[in-house]
Amino acid sequence: MTLVLSRLIRHFPRLLAASAIGLVAALPAIAEPIPAYEEVAAGIHVRTGLVEETSPDNHGAIANLGFIVGADSVAMIDSGGSVADAEAAAAAIRAVTDKPVRYLINTHMHPDHVFGNQVFKAQGATIIGHEKLPAALGARAEHYKLSMRDQLGPAAAGSVTVTLPDETVTQTRSLDLGGREIELRAWPTAHTDNDLTVFDEQTGTLFAGDLVFLAHVPVIDGSIKGWLARIAELRALPAERVVPGHGPASAPWPQALEPQTAYLEALAADLRAAIAAGVPLAQATESAAAGQAGQWQLFDAFNGRNATAAFAELEWE
Ligand SMILES: [Zn+2]
Numbered sequence: 001m002t003l004v005l006s007r008l009i010r011h012f013p014r015l016l017a018a019s020a021i022g023l024v025a026a027l028p029a030i031a032e033p034i035p036a037y038e039e040v041a042a043g044i045h046v047r048t049g050l051v052e053e054t055s056p057d058n059h060g061a062i063a064n065l066g067f068i069v070g071a072d073s074v075a076m077i078d079s080g081g082s083v084a085d086a087e088a089a090a091a092a093i094r095a096v097t098d099k100p101v102r103y104l105i106n107t108h109m110h111p112d113h114v115f116g117n118q119v120f121k122a123q124g125a126t127i128i129g130h131e132k133l134p135a136a137l138g139a140r141a142e143h144y145k146l147s148m149r150d151q152l153g154p155a156a157a158g159s160v161t162v163t164l165p166d167e168t169v170t171q172t173r174s175l176d177l178g179g180r181e182i183e184l185r186a187w188p189t190a191h192t193d194n195d196l197t198v199f200d201e202q203t204g205t206l207f208a209g210d211l212v213f214l215a216h217v218p219v220i221d222g223s224i225k226g227w228l229a230r231i232a233e234l235r236a237l238p239a240e241r242v243v244p245g246h247g248p249a250s251a252p253w254p255q256a257l258e259p260q261t262a263y264l265e266a267l268a269a270d271l272r273a274a275i276a277a278g279v280p281l282a283q284a285t286e287s288a289a290a291g292q293a294g295q296w297q298l299f300d301a302f303n304g305r306n307a308t309a310a311f312a313e314l315e316w317e
Pocket residue numbers: 108110191210219245
C-alpha cells in the first residue's frame with residue numbers, strides 16, 4: 001500500500017503531464033477572451049493587455065487600453081489591435097456610460113494601439129495623434145497589413161482599415177470632457193517618432209502609451225538616445241500613477257520608470273562598450289543587456305531587435 005502510494009506520488013508529475021498533453025490534444029484551439037476593463041481611478045477604466053505577441057487567438061489584445069469619462073463625453077485612449085479588440089472596448093464603455101466617445105487618442109503608430117481606429121471613427125469620434133503620426137502610420141500601412149495577415153490571421157487582418165488621425169498635436173493640447181480637462185503632449189522621438197501622452201489632471205493619471213513599459217520588455221522603434229533623454233522629463237510629470245503601454249493596468253509614478261530605465265541604460269552601456277572594443281554587430285547584439293534577461297517577459301522576442309537598432313544608432317556617436 002505504502003509502496004504503491006509512494007510510487008504514485010513519484011510518478012504523479014509525469015502522469016499529470018501525460019494527461020495534460022492528452023487534454024490539450026483533444027481540445028480545439030479556442031480564442032482567448034479579450035481582457036476586461038477595470039476602474040483604476042475615478043472615471044478611468046483600463047484593460048490590461050496580454051503580455052504576448054499578436055496572434056489569431058488573442059485578437060491583438062496585447063496593449064493596455066483605457067477610457068476617461070467626463071460629465072459630457074468620453075475619451076478613448078488607443079483602439080486596440082483588431083476590430084474585435086475595439087468592439088470589446090466600445091462595449092465596455094457602453095456598460096459604464098451612455099455619453100458619446102468624442103475623442104479617440106492614439107498614443108503612437110503601432111498596430112496593437114491603432115488597428116481598431118475605424119470602430120471609433122464610425123461612432124463619430126475625432127481621432128487625435130502626434131503631428132508625425134499620419135506620415136509614420138501611412139508609410140507603414142501596407143507593411144503592417146501584410147504582417148498582420150500572418151499575426152492576426154487573414155480574416156481579422158482583412159477587416160482592418162488603417163485609419164489615420166483627423167487632428168494632430170504639435171506640442172500640447174487640452175481637451176475638455178465636461179468638468180474634466182485632459183492634456184495631450186507630443187514627445188520628441190523615443191519609443192517611436194510619434195509618441196503622445198495623455199494626462200488626467202483630476203486623478204493625476206498619466207497614460208504613457210509605450211513611452212513606459214513594465215513586465216513586457218521595452219521595444220525600441222525610435223531612438224534609444226532620445227528615449228533615455230526623455231526619462232528626466234517624464235519623471236518630473238506631476239502624476240500619481242501611470243497606465244503603461246504594456247504591463248499592469250496602472251503603477252505608481254515615477255517609480256514605474258525605474259525598470260525600463262535600467263534596461264535602456266544597460267543596453268546602451270553594453271553596446272557602447274562593444275563598439276569601443278570593435279566587437280562586430282552580430283556578436284554585440286547577442287550579449288547586449290543579457291543581464292536584464294530575467295527581469296522581462298518577451299525578452300528573447302525583442303532584445304535582439306532592440307540591440308540591432310540601438311547599435312546602428314550608437315555606432316555613429
Ligand atoms: Zn509601441
